[in-house]
Amino acid sequence: MANFYQDNPDIEEIIDALDLSEVAALLENDFAFAKEYDFAPENAADAIDNYKRALDICGKIAGERIEPTAEATDRVGNILEDDGTVTYTPGIKLAIELYGKSGLMGATLPYYLGGLNMPCTVLTAMNDIVSRADCSLMNMFGLQGIAETINAFASEDIKREYVPRLATGELTGAMVLTEPDAGSDLQSVKTVAYQNEQGEWFVSGVKRFITNGCGDVLLVLARTEPGTTNGSGLSCLLVEKCPQVKVRRIEHKLGINGSPTCELVFKDAPAKLIGQRRRGLITYVMALMNGARVGISAQGTGVGEAAYRAAREYAASRKQFGVTIDTFPALRELIANSAVDLLASRVLAYFSSKSVDLEAGLTKKFESLKGTPEAMAVRNRMKKYAAFNKMLTPMAKYYASEMAMRVSNNAVSVLGGSGYMKDYPVERYFRDARICSIYEGTSQLQVVAAIAGVEGGLVPEAMEDALDGVELNESLAAKVPAIRQLADELASAIETVKANPGAKMYHSLQARRLVDAGIAVIVAALLVRLAAKNPKREAALDYWLNVQFPQIRAALEIAKGGYTASVTDFETLAPMPKAD
C-alpha cells in the first residue's frame, strides 16, 4: 500500500529546506488561533507538523485509493447524460468524497469557514501528490481556488453560504472564463451580465473549455458594462447550477480524461456579483489565475514524478543483451536528466509557492500594523515578494509544464515499444502532461508574464533570497560564484537584447531564452540550499552546473546574436503549404 507522501522524501526535504516557520506565524496570526480552535497549532513546529500530517493523509488517499482508479478514469472518462447532467467516473467521484471528508478540499481556507488555514506551499505539495496519482484529479482538487477567490473578494454572506460547503467537497466549483473567441485574450469576453429592476443579476452567453463546468458553483467572467470592449467592462459573478445553465457538450481530449471539460450555455441564469463591478478580470480573475498557475506548477511536477518513477523502475528490471537497460549510458543520461529536471521543477514550484505565502501573509500583517513604526519594513518585504511572484509564478508554471512533457516523453523512450502501449501507464502520463503547458496561460504567455521581472533585475534578488541563511560548506561555497556569474551573463544579455534596433520584436523573440536563464540561476541557488542540508543533493547541483548551464549559455549566445530570421524571413523559412 503506497503512501505518495511517505514514499517520496523529496517533498518533506524541500519543505524543510524552505522552512515554513515564518509563513506559519503569519498565517496563524502569531498562533493566536490556537485559543479559538482546539486543532490550531500553538507554535511553528506544531504548525509544520500539522502540514506534514495533512500531506500524509493526502498521500495515503492518493496512493491507496486514487492511483488504482486512474487507468479506468482515463479509459472511461466522464459522461454527459441525456438530461444534460454529467456523471463523474467512479474514481473521480471517490476522490472528491474522500478528500472532502478528510477536510483537505479546504486546505488553504480560513478556519472559520471550515478550512485548515494552511499555506499555498502545502497545497502545492498536495497538488503534486494528487497529480502523481491521477493528473486529471488535480483539476478537481485544485479547484480550491474557486473557494479562495470567493473568500478573498465576496461579501461575508456569500462567503458563509458557499465556502464551508466547498471545503467539505459537498459542492464543487468551476472558473468560467474562456469563450469560443476569448481564450488567451480574455478582454474580448462577450458573455453578458445584466440587472433587472430589482437589481438582481442574470448571466447570458456561451462558455467553452470549462474545467468541471458541471460543478455546483460557477464563477463567471461576464460583461456588466454595455458598450465596453476591454477588460475594465468585465465583472465576476457567481452562478449556481440551475436549469438556466446547460452543459451542451463535454470535450473529447488527448488526456486528463477524468476532468470534465464542458461547454456551457447560460440563458438568463440568476447570478450574484462578487466584489465590485469592473474588477472581474483586472483583479479577481488575475488573482484566481495566479493561484491556478501555482496549481499547474504542482500538477506538472506530480505527473513528472509518476513518469520518472515508471521509467526508473522499468529500466532497472528490463533486460536486453543480458543486462538491465539502466546500465546503458544513453539511458542513464535520459533517466538522470529526468530526475534532475523533476527536482528542479519541484524546488522551483515550492519556492514560488512560499513566496506567494509570504506576500499574502505580509500583506495581512502590514494591514494590521498600519501607522506603526514597524509597518514600513513589513511593507517593503511585502512588495519584494509581490514583485517576485509576478516573475516566479509564471516561471514555475512554465518550467513544470515543460518538464512534465520532457520527462514523460523520456519515460516513453525508456519503455520503448511497451511505453507506446496502453498496457503501461507512461503513454497516459505523456498525454496528461501535454495540457499543462496550454491551460491557465500557455508557456508562451508565461514567458511574457515572467520577462518583465527578469529584465527588471529580479533574478539576482530571487537568487539571493534562495540562498538566504544557507550555511555553505567549502565545496558549496566554491560553486556559488558560477551561479552569480551566470546571473551576470544574463544581465549582459538583457542589455544586448534591449539595445537591438528592432527592440520590441527582438525582445519578444528572445524573451524565452532570457527567462530560461533566469530559471537556471534561481534553481541552481535552490539546489545549493538543498545540498547544504543534504550532501547527496550536491550531485544534482553539479549536474545542473555542468549540463544545464552550458545549454543556457548557448541560448544566451543566440539571444545576443541579433539573428531574427524566424520573424523577418518567416515566409521563406515557413512557407504556407500549397492548397490543392
Place this chain on the structure above:
Amino acid sequence: MGYNCVVCIKQVPDTGKVTGDAMKADGTINRAALPAIFNPEDQNALEAALRVRDQHGGTVTVITMGLPAACAILREALMCGADKAYLVTDRRAAASDTLATSYILSQAVKKLNPDLVFCGRQAIDGDTAQTGPQIAEKLGATLVTYLEGLEIKDGYAYATRNIGTGTEKVKAKLPALFTVMEKCGELRPFQARLAMKYKKARAPMELAKETAEAEYAELRQKGLDIGQWTLDDIGCDLSRCGKAGSPTLVNKIVNVVLAGGEFQEFQPTDEDMGRLVGSLIADHTIG
C-alpha cells in the same frame, strides 16, 4: 435515536512485512522487527461503527488492551472520528490467551453499556477469530460473525454475513456483537482537523511520571485524554486474567518450511514466465 457503539481494536505486528528476522530462534514473533499497525479487520469494524453513527447518531468508543504504545491506534481511531478511546493496561493482564482477553475486554465493554459492539473478525498476529465471539458470550449479547453489511432498523440489526459459500441475511436483537470482515468497508481517511487535534491525545501512562497528573488534567480539559483502565477499574476477577485465566498452553511452535520439490521457482524473466504459463496450462489451471 442514536446507538452507542464500542469497537474493540488491537495493535498487531504488520505480518504483511515479514522479513528474515521476523521470527526469533524459538519460533515466536520478533515484535521489534515488525512495525506495529492497527489490525486491518479492526479498521473495518471501526468503519462499520462510524457508519452506524453517521446514519443514526450516537457515539463510537474504541477500546484496546495492551501496552501504552497501543495508544497509537487509539489516536488513529480518534483521527478517523471515534468519540472516545480507552486503554486497558495492566501488568497482570500479560500472557492472557483469548479466553482471558475476552473476559477482560468484556468487563471493559460492560462499563460502557453499548447497544452495538464491533470487533475485527480476527487479528493478523494470532488469526484465532475467537476473541470477538467470546466477548459476546460473556456479555450475553447476540453474536453475528463474518459481517459483510449492516443496517439498523426499528431497534434490530439486519446483518449480511459471509457463510463461506455465499452470504445470509440475519435479523439480530440488540445488544449485539459483530465480527467484521474487510468487505464491510474500508476505514475512512483521517480527518485533517481531527488529526491536528488528537495528535496530542495521551493516556496517563504515556506521560512523564512526575508531571502526569497535572498534564492529564489539562488534557482532559481539552478533550484530549485517552481513558486508562486497570483490571481493578473494570472489576476483573484476577483469577480469570493473565496467565492464571489462560488455559491455553503453547505446546510447541513449528516453523514450517516447504521442502524442495513442493514448489517451483520462477524468475521474473520472459523465459521463466513462459515456463510458468506453460505449466499452468499443462495442469489445466488456466486455458
